[in-house]
């Protein structure tokens with residue numbers, strides 16, 4: 001990866017053919033096996049579901065402006081937060097970075113023409129679309145009102161929601177297979193498609209992160225799949241697997257669900273770590289500190305992630321010993337995570353930091369993700385969890401991780417690779433402004449939730465007018481702050497979208513390597529040629545060997 | 548320099564792929580998976596994923612069974628009045644399952660171990676013929692490759708017939724369903740049908756996969772010595788066999804403590 005030491009001069013507009021215009025027409029997109037186009041299609045569709053689920057979040061926040069349940073009736077409220085959670089988790093966050101940025105970047109970063117199984121890749125995309133539409137279409141079957149975790153007996157008890165529950169379950173079931181196939185494709189691509197000289201220890205950290213993520217996708221998702229399948233059979237045929245009334249075991253459902261869904265947290269956050277590693281190294285122009293430590297901590301997280309699911313069940317009648325072990329292991333996961341944060345800080349130390357938009361997002365990531373991680377340690381502590389369980393503290397905690405961590409780094413990655421994807425630069429001024437708005441809106445929304453949760457506000461309630469007037473007043477204050485914050489956050493996200501769309505259409509042409517990065521994707525043109533590289537690149541040094 | 552050629556192949560056109568498939572030894576060697584082809588690495592990871600599905604099913608079975616007081620309502624237990632409340636879902640009854648007679652619950656049949664042991668043996672034999680098929684394929688012996696692939700396919704089909712017989716009966720012999728074991732009748736019945744039919748679906752996919760490969764072999768697809776695809780098929784087939792041995796052990800062989 002030695003060729004492009006200085007940026008390639010900007011290509012004139014009406015430029016040579018790239019993957020964007022080599023073939024034309026809607027059909028050429030819908031039938032493409034080009035990983036870059038598939039990545040873009042994922043990007044558009046995941047962001048569509050992000051928008052939908054985000055608007056639902058705003059609606060939920062509006063309901064909570066006053067203690068009374070005045071905007072929605074409780075049933076609608078239940079369905080709204082369930083759909084918000086379900087779409088956000090399964091249709092947006094899980095596929096977000098791996099399926100969009102991952103699809104676009106993995107073959108470029110390994111120096112290949114495409115992923116190992118290009119057709120399978122297109123199949124994954126359509127499976128994703130099908131699953132997401134079924135999940136969304138469940139609205140017409142009465143939607144789901146169980147919360148995104150589908151807990152038994154909510155999901156097995158007779159419910160007003162009707163067939164909506166079964167459709168939601170099937171939707172998520174289908175989405176799971178998309179995730180498995182994408183992960184499988186990436187694992188094989190990283191193993192078999194690397195350019196000559198690209199040894200494991202020269203892999204960009206983004207690839208390591210995607211690789212570790214893919215392992216979790218392939219190994220944890222099948223357990224979710226059978227769990228949902230059993231639940232569907234239970235609802236349809238009344239077989240007794242999870243329903244105690246039929247001889248089943250409801251806690252078994254929780255074990256199965258969290259055996260997937262805790263590792264799924266790492267499916268959501270590990271790719272974010274990968275993005276942040278790239279952004280911080282490139283925009284600090286410094287060799288990443290502790291490359292191997294970051295690599296092995298990713299793998300350690302992937303491994304330990306499988307052993308901590310019981311921390312969701314401290315209050316589900318699990319034995320004290322089991323809870324203690326799960327609590328201890330949960331703390332253990334904090335160690336590899338902290339290793340990464342310290343490595344990033346040490347990378348920035350004495351680097352020549354460029355205050356670009358991706359870097360600003362990376363910095364806000366570090367602050368917000370750290371809050372997310374540390375509040376997780378509170379929740380992992382047995383006694384504290386008894387107080388905080390099922391309160392807004394939990395809601396605040398995972399939004400700090402999912403939004404403050406994953407979404408923020410997703411945006412960092414989008415700005416960082418946008419010139420590569422679309423061949424045009426964004427406006428630094430407006431993008432920085434949007435970043436500030438997002439930062440303020442986000443923290444206002446979720447710090448308030450951490451505070452009101454620690455004061456006892458339970459999650460998933462449409463109204464809070466049955467508590468004492470004094471407490472009502474306290475809760476309302478924080479709720480209104482949170483709702484205000486969510487509006488600001490919403491505006492911020494629209495600004496982000498505006499800057500990116502403007503850049504895509506009207507931004508100044510970007511060079512092949514605007515950040516002077518050393519990883520392979522910067523060696524080709526922006527936007528890349530249909531076949532990625534004119535010749536197979538040869539790699540002779542590490543990904544962050546800045547001089 | 549094989550690694551170099553393989554890399555060029557990646558950057559090359561698609562049609563190239565069909566004209567000259569790379570032999571496994573031509574794939575660039577890799578410290579973790581060696582020269583295994585992409586398809587082979589993919590199959591291994593797929594099987595790991597699939598194994599976790601079976602693990603989940605078997606675990607659910609184990610937990611339900613371990614936590615139950617009575618697993619199979621045998622005749623003795625029914626007569627002793629111990630099977631007070633087996634579950635019989637509406638669905639099971641809509642299938643015509645007989646759950647009650649004169650207010651008394653009917654017993655559930657035990658699983659026929661001898662017959663299924665025969666099926667197990669059959670599946671193991673089909674693994675052996677699969678191995679033979681691959682070794683003939685590597686020798687470039689098209690005739691014997693096709694022969695042993697066909698025998699393996701037949702083994703899979705026979706297994707499916709056996710499973711059909713076990714469920715639904717054949718030639719006037721009653722199957723388990725007719726004898727009172729209906730899906731949804733009890734956790735015992737439900738887990739039995741779920742797990743064995745999920746495995747049966749794998750056998751069915753394997754049979755289709757085998758049939759296609761047999762046809763390809765007969766057309767000379769593997770005559771150029773590129774046998775990786777047969778090897779990958781073998782991985783899948785051996786996996787299906789291996790899983791069956793686990794299913795057989797846990798579902799059929801674990802004795803029923805309340806039983807006979």
Ligand SMILES: [Cu+2]
Pocket residue numbers: 261262265308309311312
């Ligand atoms: Cu967890």
